[in-house]
Amino acid sequence: MADAGLFPEAARAAVRDSAARLRLIRTPTIGPVTYRQLLARFGSAEAALDAVPLLARRGGGRPPALADPRAVASEIARVADLGARHLFIDDADYPPLLAQLENAPAALIARGDLAFTRRPCVAIVGARNASAAACRFARELAVHLGEGGATVVSGLARGVDTAAHVGALGTGTVGVIACGIDVVFPPENAALQEQVAAQGLLLAEQPPGTEPRARHFPFRNRIIAGLSSGTVVVEAAPKSGSLITARLAGEAGREVMAVPGSPLDPRAQGCNLLIREGATLVQNADDILQQIGPIDPRMVRTPVNGYEGQPLLDASDGVRRDVERLLGPVAVDELIRQSGHAPAVVSMVLLELELGGRLEKHAGGRVSLIG
Structure with missing residues (x-):
């Protein structure tokens, strides 16, 4: 003011x-x-x-x-x-690890203390219908991680998420929700969500008033993974949102960790599968803190006062024809190589096509022409 x-x-x-x-x-x-x-x-x-x-x-x-x-x-x-604020990606206090993601949210809505994102962050995720033992383990894990100087990140869902937030309330926790900052889901977590905002940090990508939809949760999961140096899965089915978060963490170059469980319990199959595929087996907070290690501030760069990289360059009609002729589906790097044009010019053509509703994006970073 x-x-x-x-x-x-x-x-x-x-x-x-x-x-x-x-x-x-x-x-x-x-x-x-x-x-x-x-x-x-x-x-x-x-x-x-x-x-x-x-x-x-x-x-x-x-x-x-x-x-x-x-x-x-x-x-x-x-x-x-609501006592919240918009946080744009080139703001100085935008979470630094999250800013490294190519698809990091252009804006977040935040309630609480953003300083918690400057500490080493660990995501704890797991089943909504988690066993009592898994919830107790997640809560105790969060307590010990907080005592070790880490911020616990989770999604304020039922089960493991709730237990992790409860355990970390006294030391620092970040809740990422798939709805508006003023919407509570699930309803029984109303008091907990308010506590997270008051004692930690509450983040939302969706505008206020937005009710949670199935399509919002994968976007929420990428934020959880992106905020954190490592993601720990405590209990999860083979096809679950928790495994999506783990996959996104791995794709972002972060540590993926899992707590092993009985092969007789379907809720442990996801964790055991992650371990079989290369995730680190962890059994306590010391295992996790050792795995993520300290964050070197020199390794974390946040765009401030502008954007890194060369600005896109305007393209001629001839370049547009060349690029449109080669659109496949094809990877963007391959498109640049085959066209023989500068990356900044090709990217400008793709931007024009996307804004015109004529570009389709596919898995693996490939693009093709619509119509």
Whole structure:
């Protein structure tokens, strides 16, 4: 508030910039990677908003319907009323490990103390219908990890998640939810969610008022994995969200750990499978702390005041034809090699096609042309 009084124009510019960023982020066809490309190319969210319709037409499609500025203004007011704040990916206090993900959320909504993300973070995840023994183990594990200086991260779900948060309340915990910051799921965790926000940190990617949907949980899981140096699975079925979190952690280059269980218990099969596939077997907090080790601050880089990498370069009609002719499905690196054009130019063509609704993305980083 002091800044607003001393530097009113700068404060107004900051408000406009935040609103413009949210308009980009809340536009359904603009994901985290596209958002970062637009900011890198145009330097500001306001300039990117002005450019999106032209880029979409260059890509041969109709301009996307940008988010309603009135809805964005309402979201900003609602977040402030909740005692929360928007946290953009190039803010200095954006969680540093999460910022390393290629698809890191362009914005988070945070309630609580962001300092907990600057400590070594360990995710503890597991079955919602976990056994009493698994819940007790997760709770005690969280207590000992906190005593060892780690922040415990989990998803505020039933079972193992709940036990992990309860165990870490006194030392530091981060809850990541798949709904709006003002929505509680499951309902019985209302008091716990409030405690996490008051004593630790509560994070949401979805706008306030958003009810949890099945498609939201994998996005939530990538945040849990991305925040953490390592992920521990305490109890999980072979096909479960916990294994998705473990897979995402592995893909991000983080430690994947699992607690072994009886082969007669279906809830232990996921953990035993992870161990068979190379996850580290852990039995106590010391095993986990030894595995993740201390974080060297020099190894953690957070984009601040802009985006790293070269801005995208405008492409000629000839380059667009070359790129469209080669779209396969094909990996982007291979597309660049075969086209013979600069990566920044090819990336610009792909951005135009995506904004025009003519680019389809496939597993393994491959892309193809629609229509």
